[in-house]
Amino acid sequence: MFLKRCFRKKNGKRHVYWQLVESYRTPQGSRHRVVGYLGELSKSARRGWARLATVLDGKAATKAEQLSLLDQSDPDPTLPDTITVDLNGVRVQRTRDFGGVYLALTLWRMLELDDLLDQRIAKGDEAVPWSLMAAVLAIARFCEPDSELHVEDTWYPRTALGEMLGISENLVNDTRLYRTLDVILALKSEIEGHLKSRIGELFKPDFDLLLYDVTSTYFEGQAEENPQAKRGYSRDHRPDTKQVCVALVVTREGFPLGYEVFSGNRADVTTVKEIVEAMEAKYGQAGRVWVMDRGMVSQENLEFLRTRNARYLVGTPKSMLRQFEKHLLDKDWEEVRDGVEVRLVSSADAQETFVLCRSEDRREKEKAIHARFLARIEDGLSKLEKTLAGAARKRDKVTIGKQIGRLLGRNSRGAGAFQIEVVDAPEHRSGLKLVWSRVNEWEDWATLSEGCYLLRTNITDQTPQQLWQTYMQLTEVEAAFRTHKSDLQIRPIWHQLEHRVQAHILFSFLAYAMWKTLQTWMDRSGLGRGTRTVIEEVARIKACDVILPTSTGREVRVCCITEPDAAQRSLIDRLGLAIPQRLGRPSWVAVPQQLDSACSIDFSPKSPQHGL
Numbered sequence: 001m002f003l004k005r006c007f008r009k010k011n012g013k014r015h016v017y018w019q020l021v022e023s024y025r026t027p028q029g030s031r032h033r034v035v036g037y038l039g040e041l042s043k044s045a046r047r048g049w050a051r052l053a054t055v056l057d058g059k060a061a062t063k064a065e066q067l068s069l070l071d072q073s074d075p076d077p078t079l080p081d082t083i084t085v086d087l088n089g090v091r092v093q094r095t096r097d098f099g100g101v102y103l104a105l106t107l108w109r110m111l112e113l114d115d116l117l118d119q120r121i122a123k124g125d126e127a128v129p130w131s132l133m134a135a136v137l138a139i140a141r142f143c144e145p146d147s148e149l150h151v152e153d154t155w156y157p158r159t160a161l162g163e164m165l166g167i168s169e170n171l172v173n174d175t176r177l178y179r180t181l182d183v184i185l186a187l188k189s190e191i192e193g194h195l196k197s198r199i200g201e202l203f204k205p206d207f208d209l210l211l212y213d214v215t216s217t218y219f220e221g222q223a224e225e226n227p228q229a230k231r232g233y234s235r236d237h238r239p240d241t242k243q244v245c246v247a248l249v250v251t252r253e254g255f256p257l258g259y260e261v262f263s264g265n266r267a268d269v270t271t272v273k274e275i276v277e278a279m280e281a282k283y284g285q286a287g288r289v290w291v292m293d294r295g296m297v298s299q300e301n302l303e304f305l306r307t308r309n310a311r312y313l314v315g316t317p318k319s320m321l322r323q324f325e326k327h328l329l330d331k332d333w334e335e336v337r338d339g340v341e342v343r344l345v346s347s348a349d350a351q352e353t354f355v356l357c358r359s360e361d362r363r364e365k366e367k368a369i370h371a372r373f374l375a376r377i378e379d380g381l382s383k384l385e386k387t388l389a390g391a392a393r394k395r396d397k398v399t400i401g402k403q404i405g406r407l408l409g410r411n412s413r414g415a416g417a418f419q420i421e422v423v424d425a426p427e428h429r430s431g432l433k434l435v436w437s438r439v440n441e442w443e444d445w446a447t448l449s450e451g452c453y454l455l456r457t458n459i460t461d462q463t464p465q466q467l468w469q470t471y472m473q474l475t476e477v478e479a480a481f482r483t484h485k486s487d488l489q490i491r492p493i494w495h496q497l498e499h500r501v502q503a504h505i506l507f508s509f510l511a512y513a514m515w516k517t518l519q520t521w522m523d524r525s526g527l528g529r530g531t532r533t534v535i536e537e538v539a540r541i542k543a544c545d546v547i548l549p550t551s552t553g554r555e556v557r558v559c560c561i562t563e564p565d566a567a568q569r570s571l572i573d574r575l576g577l578a579i580p581q582r583l584g585r586p587s588w589v590a591v592p593q594q595l596d597s598a599c600s601i602d603f604s605p606k607s608p609q610h611g612l
Contacts, residue, residue, distance in 0.1 A: 004533075021528075079556070079586060089549035097143075097159040098561055099541030099568075099579075103534075104139040105164060106577065107514040110202075113138070116194045120187055128172075132165050133180040136172060141511035143539070145489035148177040160543035163559060163583045181503035188506055192258045193282060195513050199255050203520055209252045209289045209470065212275060212296065213477040214268045215484075217491040217505075218243040226498045230264035236491060244493070246484075246505060247271050249279055254476035255516055258282065259509055261502055268295040273304055280308070289313065289459065291474055297456075306351075306458065313457040313471055316354075321454050327356055328448055336465040344464055347456075355455040355467050363451025370446055373414030380407040381420065381436050391430035397422050400432060417442045483515055484508055487532060525574060537568055538575075543583060555589040558582055 004021045021032050108114060117131035139161065140151045156162070156172045184191075199205060216234055218241040223229035229242040236243075243264035249257045258279060262271055276290065290305060294315035305312045321328070324345060333341035339360035344353055384403060388395060400422050408415040418436055425433030455471055462470070484490040490508040495501045519531045527534070541564055548556040560582045564572055572579055 079588060083556070084551035085556075086549040086551070089547075091547050093545040093547055093557075095542050095544040097539065098543035098583075099537075100143045100535060100539030101139055101159045101161045101164070102541075102579070103518070103538050103575075103577070104142045104514060105135065105161070107142075107517050108135050108138060111195065111198050111513060111517060113191070113194070113510070116191070117184070117187070120190060121183065128167055128176065130180055130183045132167055133172075133176060134184050135165065136161065136167070137177060137180060137184075137507050138510045138514065141488055141507050142514050143535075145487075145508075145511070147494060148174045148181075151177060160559070160583060163543070178500070181500060181507070185499060185503040185506055188502075189282065191506070191510070195255075196257055196283065199513075199517070202517070203253070203255070203524075205251045205253045205255050207251060207257070207283065208287050209291065209473070210257065210279065211250050211252070211291045211474055211477045212247070212272075213293060213474065213481070214245050214247045214262075214271060214295070215481045216243045216245050216264060217485070217493060219496075220492045220494050221496055223493075223496050223501075225496055226501060228261065228263045228498055228501070230266075232263075232265035236485075241492075244501065244505075245271075246490075247275055248477060248480060249275065250477055250480055252470075252473050252476070253520060254480055255520070256480065256509060256513055259505070261505055269298050269301065272296050272301045276305065276308070276310065285309070289470070291471060293474060302456075311457070311459050313455060313459060313467060315471070316454045316456055318449075318453070321449055321452060322445075324354065324356060324454065325445075325448070328358075328452060333358070334464050336468045340468070342464040342468050352456050352458050353460070355457065355464065355471075356452065357455065357468060358452040360451065362453075366450040370414055370417075370450070373411040374417055376411045377407060377414050377418060380411075381418070381434065385434040385436075388425075388430045388432050388434055389428055391428070393429060395430040395432050397432060400434075417446070480512060480516075484512055487515065488512060527574060534571055534575075537571055541568060541579065547589065556586050557589050558586045559584055 021034055023032055114131055114135060117134055118129070121130045123129070136151070136156065137148075140146070140155055143159075144155050146155065152172055152174050157169050161167075162169055162172075196207070200207065216232065216236060218234060218236050218238045219226075219229055220241070223242050226244075228244050230244075231239065231242055232245070234241070234243055245262040245264060245266050245268075247260045247262060249259065251257060260271070260275060260278060272292070280288070285308060289311045290313075292312070292314045294317055297314045297316060302312065302314070327343065327345050330343065333343045333356075335341050341358050343356040345356060346353055381404075384400070384407075388400070404420055404422075408418075417439055419439055420434070420436040423433050423435055425431060455467065457467060459467065488508050488511050490505065493501055493504060495504050515531060518534070519529050522531065522534065523529050542562045543559055544562070546558045546560050548558065550556055561580055564579065
């Protein structure tokens with residue numbers, strides 16, 4: 001679901017409102033339907049987002065108050081309470097991004113990551129506390145992910161974060177940012193444990209169900225000094241580059257619990273034991289249910305989980321469906337949702353239960369895929385057949401065989417549907433003829449198995465519907481990877497050193513925890529999951545310096561926040577945020593240092609310097 005802004009004219013006045021829209025598939029393609037209208041802000045609706053405060057054990061109000069005041073410094077004692085302003089000279093300077101960084105800082109403090117880092121990092125002689133620099137890096141990754149050099153040169157000076165955190169622009173440089181990566185990396189385990197505890201306080205998620213999957217992210221550069229940078233199976237379709245594998249564990253709701261970084265050539269199935277032991281060491285062993293896709297499944301891994309009294313629900317290879325062919329023909333299937341049916345089959349030793357599933361939407365998709373591959377193979381074979389029939393010279397069987405192999409390799413999903421043979425044909429100048437036909441047994445099995453998949457589990461206290469719904473939660477891990485890669489841009493990795501790569505992934509993990517907090521907050525308040533829409537709308541709120549010439553001959557600077565428009569105000573009210581009207585206190589503008597007379601420049605028309 002996502003948010004959609006709409007406009008309507010009533011009595012000659014333009015009104016802005018929001019719709020909560022759901023995307024769904026039809027045979028004609030993707031369609032949208034309105035789930036709810038959110039534009040009319042009743043008293044209860046205005047409190048929609050603020051409902052989270054009841055879960056925040058009294059700390060949300062304190063955090064919001066801190067963010068609303070922002071600058072608690074004393075006013076300039078030389079600035080009078082009232083002063084005459086020359087309106088003709090009023091001007092605006094330094095428009096900066098405010099709304100996006102304000103929202104991100106709210107989430108950072110809501111997760112109490114600032115308190116954790118303040119407590120865990122020993123104070124030294126550093127000019128800026130490491131906890132504040134960590135906030136800068138995490139907020140940058142959340143709002144505009146890019147390199148540390150980009151943060152220093154472009155992003156940080158363009159935002160109002162300096163006024164919020166009290167860190168001047170000259171103190172945010174790439175050296176200090178890189179050192180922050182090194183300092184915070186040492187706290188990885190404590191950060192993971194803290195997030196679990198804090199998210200548990202905020203949202204009460206189910207920590208007994210653990211969803212696990214692995215993705216990869218690639219490097220720009222050779223990364224020769226990083227032993228984990230290897231070539232392997234690339235989910236990013238970049239086999240030409242080195243990569244690392246990132247293993248992520250999330251809850252049923254998609255909250256991140258922990259992650260590990262593995263070498264880029266590490267097989268998924270070999271990571272399970274290490275991840276399970278790491279999670280159990282951090283959060284305990286009892287009552288865990290592990291959900292994984294078929295890439296993690298091996299008999300050794302399943303036996304390992306059973307020896308630890310862990311419960312599991314995993315996918316299986318498509319080839320394993322053959323063992324259940326007779327059950328696919330049975331009639332007693334249970335419908336768990338529109339177009340989806342499941343059936344339970346006990347294993348021979350009664351230690352496991354196999355869950356047969358078939359989906360009408362998936363059947364249509366696989367049917368279309370098979371049809372496309374079959375058409376390609378038939379077209380390729382027909383062309384090769386004509387080529388052999390019209391060739392002007394002898395052809396070699398080995399060469400023709402290689403051509404057929406390449407054709408089938410490019411269309412492997414339909415390769416088993418054909419019986420192909422190259423035979424001698426004296427009547428042709430090529431000396432060869434292509435003979436091929438369709439395999440009826442393959443087509444019969446494809447028709448029967450299209451849309452079907454198989455799960456296996458040792459869980460005995462759930463219904464078929466519950467088992468299927470539990471396995472479908474793996475989409476939360478896939479969504480987490482999409483957010484990491486698309487919105488938080490964890491790829492490509494430009495760092496070349498192993499510890500810097502680890503720290504880069506840690507801050508992506510932190511930014512995702514902030515992202516997921518916002519998304520869950522929205523979801524529970526009836527705003528759907530269109531997180532990017534909310535971020536982009538709030539980010540359009542700016543901060544700017546208003547310069548006021550006064551009767552004293554000096555100028556006063558006031559950092560003001562732009563007034564939100566109707567659509568932004570609607571979302572802000574639901575967020576329960578109190579957007580301040582200005583940042584900090586009014587202050588005198590510093591008088592620029594006068595140029596020495598010896599260094600003055602004459603800009604008169606007669607001066608040779610005039611043309612410069």
